[in-house]
Amino acid sequence: MRVDGRDIAVTGNLLQPLTRRTNDILRLVLASVFLVVVVTSTLITRYEWETLERSISGIVGVLSPTQSNAVYLVYAVAIVALPFAILIGLIVQQQWKLLGAYAAAGVTAILSLSITGNGISAPRWHFDLNGRLDTMLSQFLDDPRWIAMLAAVLTVSGPWLPARWRRWWWALLLAFVPIHLVVSAVVPARSLLGLAVGWFVGALVVLVVGTPALEVPLDDAVRAMARRGFRVTALTVIRPAGRGPLVLSARRDPTGEAPDIAVCELYGPHQRGGGFLAQFWSKVRLRDSETAPLHTSMRRRVEHRALMAIAVGELGLANTSPIAVATLDRGWTLYAHRPARGVSVDHCHESTPVARVWDALGLLHSQQIAHGDLRATQITIDDGTPLFGGFTSAEYGASEAHLHTDIAQLLVTTADLYGAEAAVTAAITVFGKDEVLGASRRLTKAAVPKRVRASVRDAGTALSTLRDEVKGQTGADQIPTATITRFTRNQVIQLVLLVALVYVAYPFISSVPVFFSELRSANWWWALAGLAVSGLKYLGAGAALWACADGLVSFRNLAIMQVANTFAATTTPAGVGGLALSARFLQKGGLGALRATTAVALQQSVQVVTHLTLLVIFSFAAGASTDLSRFVPDATVLYLLAGVVLGGLGIFLFVPKLRHWLATAVRPRLEEVLDDLKELAREPGRLAMIIFGCATTTLGAALALWASIEAFGGDASFVTVTIVTMVGGTLASAAPTPGGVGAVEAALIGGLAAFGVPAAVAVPSVLLYRILTVWLPVFVGWPIMRWLTRNNMI
Incomplete structure (x- = not known):
């Protein structure tokens, strides 16, 4: 390489790899948005848009018919010649590898607009000049496939061509809009569609094939270093450009001295967008005190780095020192510095x-x-x-x-x-x-x-x-985590729970008007009694979990937490949020993570056993004559569930990673639960407390439903209502919807119908029961959960 009369030896490969620039991604996103807008506006406001265009055309269309034909003819010739000009430009630039992408973009754009309900409609373009010239040219100018092809090949070719050519050709292509208006014609909606489709196809092809690196301005870099007193005699590529800068080793040979080495980092124009987006994302995600001011250009970012190297160097703590910082041609930025010492x-x-x-x-x-x-x-x-x-x-x-x-x-x-x-x-x-x-x-x-x-x-x-x-x-007892993000994990979780609450409450809200009309005939004393007995659920659950935790946490706070637990369990499928909240509360209460998880698992295990035991007892008490077929799934469903369970068990046994997870993660906790159950068998008082608490949870819900039925004048025994409640609770834990919304209501109404409760009584009774046991606790549980958070209990 020869620079200002001096020969500079360059060693290494300067050819940069094809990269997916941030600009390429943004171009595809913008093209997708533009395509959606054009299609949507064409379908929704097509006639209004054409009326507006006619009005604008009547105002700006001042040319006579002869002048309009002349303008139309000249522009049509330019549009027909444009793809050939782009092709010639690529050949002149010797961009041979681009010809495949050029052809692929053009063909794809044409095919995209040639698909019809009857198959592919081939273009009927011809260059027959026997007729009128403007008639021959209009077939290209008014065909959206030609416009799409031009937009596609121009988008693909743009990064390889000089910026001046690219700007002029895009201006020529987009000029079809004012040209149509000036000649008193309406811009065809299909032409805008062709422009949108062509831009999208071209952007997609560019993203797939990658953007070529521009020519590296090494001569400018050598001149910039010479201005700082470092006359380069040789350059060696240390690392090709890619995700980072192009790094070269620059050498000068002063007379009578040892060779002097410098490191040149060349940042290409494709690295500006990604760096800015990374800074912007940090600004959005982190608090202001955690982030530095935005550097909107690569030069400012490099300057900051050089200035900091000077500041640290004055303290004698920098292993390098800057030589030159400069902006080069074609958007490149140079940062030259001494090699790192040590x-x-x-x-x-x-x-x-x-x-x-x-x-x-x-x-x-x-x-x-x-x-x-x-x-x-x-x-x-x-x-x-x-x-x-x-x-x-x-x-x-x-x-x-x-x-x-x-x-x-x-x-x-x-x-x-x-x-x-x-x-x-x-x-x-x-x-x-x-x-x-x-x-x-x-x-x-x-x-x-x-x-x-x-x-x-x-x-x-x-x-x-x-x-x-x-x-x-x-000597610190604990180290609280520093909040560096704008939104904490708890805030995100609470926001998700609120959105889930709105989702699960929507079906209930739609039935509120009918329910309120039925409330006029309700007995409010029974409704208040139902609300009072529903509180047994929280006392029972709190007592059971308190006993499972060996009484190491406050029973009062544990009972209060059960109300917040209702909010977390209702807004997550299968109540997993409630289980996580219980485990978190126990950990904050002083139990280890494994011990807290084991206590929750133990309480849930005893709850399931108690629930099934009560279901069997009350089923026998209800009598063999009762029709319980509605509660029993079809045999096909049972076989299907059994098959799924066995298949899942087989997968876990035969896949090594899953088998290892069972052995290392699940088995220790299962053994811990079994050991606790064995210890419970030796502690009758504690076991009785847990069973009593679990039974109170189930029976409290049954009493609330029974009181709701009595509030609307229903006649059902407590035994039958308990069966219906337990079946509904089972479905609530198995239903994929948060809180079992939909499945529980249907099961309870169907169950009451199976025991002879009329639908006019069953429907409002179930809705009242769900208000007392779910929706009121949910809205009370939200502020309680925030109170627990503020007091560092969860």
Whole structure:
């Protein structure tokens, strides 16, 4: 390469791989949106759109018929010649690999608009000049397939062609809209459809085949470095451009001195969009105190990195120094700097005390500078002195949040190299217990960047070990997690639960008018009695879970939690939210994770056994003459369920990973539950408490339904109502809908009908029962759950 009369030797492959740029993805998204808008507007507002066009055409259409024909003829010639001009341009640019994509885009666009109800309608284009010239040209100008083909091939060819050509050709293609209006014609809706389809097809082809890298402006880079006093004599490619910059090694040979080396990083135009979107996503996801100001251009981002290298270099802690930062032709940005001095700390940590690394970070923080990327590869040791590199995420005048993030990152990195105990001890020596304790709140996956977690072994275990070590050396009982995101996990869960609540309540809301008309004849004393006895459910469930937890938690708070449990169980399928909430409450009450899960599983196991036992007892008490066929599924359904269960069991037994999961995750907890059941057998009082609580839960619901039936003048025995309630409860736990909505109501109404309760009584009774036992507790459970959250009980 020859630059300003000097020969520069270039070694290595500068050909950059085909990449999927952020712009390519955004182009496809915009093309999809435009296509949807065009199709929708064509179907909905077609006639109004044509009327508006005629009105506009009547205003701007000032040309005479002769002038209109002349304009139409000239433009039609240009449109017919446009695809051939694009093809010639590609050949001139020697873009031979693009010809396949060019042809694929054009053919696909034409075929997309040639499909009809009778098959594929082939275009009837011809170049017969025997008739009028404008008649021959109109077949192309008014055919949406030609417009689609032009838009497709122009979209595909755009990244390979000079920007000036691309802009002029797009302007020529889009000019068909004003041309039609000026010549007092209406823009055909099918032409807009062709434009939308062609753009979409071209964007899709570009995304599939990839965008070529533009020519690298090495001559501009050499001139920029020469202006900074570094006269390059040779360039060697170290790393081709891809997801990161194109990295080259630049050498100069000063007279009488050893060769001088510099590292040149060239950032292409395709890397600007992705970097900005990553910053923008961080702004949306994280709090303002956690994110740096947006860099809207690659030059600003590179400048920031160079300035931070200068600031850290003044402290003697930078392993590199900038040489040049410049904006080059075709959207490229240059960052030239000295090679990193020293050896990466992960290669010499055995000979470097961990205290020195923490002393270096302490000096950096004393000037209120945060590094932001403290991986081992960004820390080097030069003659025993720790130095920092990178500086992409560094901040001057950093906030407390950034400084704490630095401490958390270095804890992770040094713990991987030196061990958790040594890392925490050195950190406390430099920053003190309070600072380290505050920073340890960020020892979470959300707060420690993925790039740092990926640089160490088993990041999850390392974070947990570090938190335990910090608690041990600082004497803290617990380390609350720092909230770095705009929306916490609890807020997201609560939002999902609210949306689910609206979803499950919608069918009930639609039946509210009929229900309220029936309330006029209800006996309100029985309704109040039903509300009172429904409270036995929460006392019984709280007593059973309290006994399963060996009385290690507050019974009062546990009973209150059962109301919030109703909200969580109703808004999640099969009540899994309620089980998770119970386990979480027990953990916050002092039980370990395994012990809390075992207590909940034990309570559920006894609940199932008690439920089935009561169902058998009350079924015998109801008498053999009662028609219970509605509660028994069809034999085919039973066989199908049995087959599914056996098939699932076979899959778990024959698939090694699933079998391993059963042995390591399920089996220990099942054994724990069985051991607890054995211990319960030796403690009659505790066992009786659990059984009594479970039975009270079931019977309390039955009493609420019986009181609801009495409120509407029904006549049903408590025994039959209990059977119906237990069957409905079974369906509630098996139904895929949250809270069993729909399935439970149908089962209860059908069950009451099987025992002779009229539909005029059964329907409002069941609705009242569901209000008393589900919907009122749900709306009360929401504020209770928030109260439990504020008091750190869940």
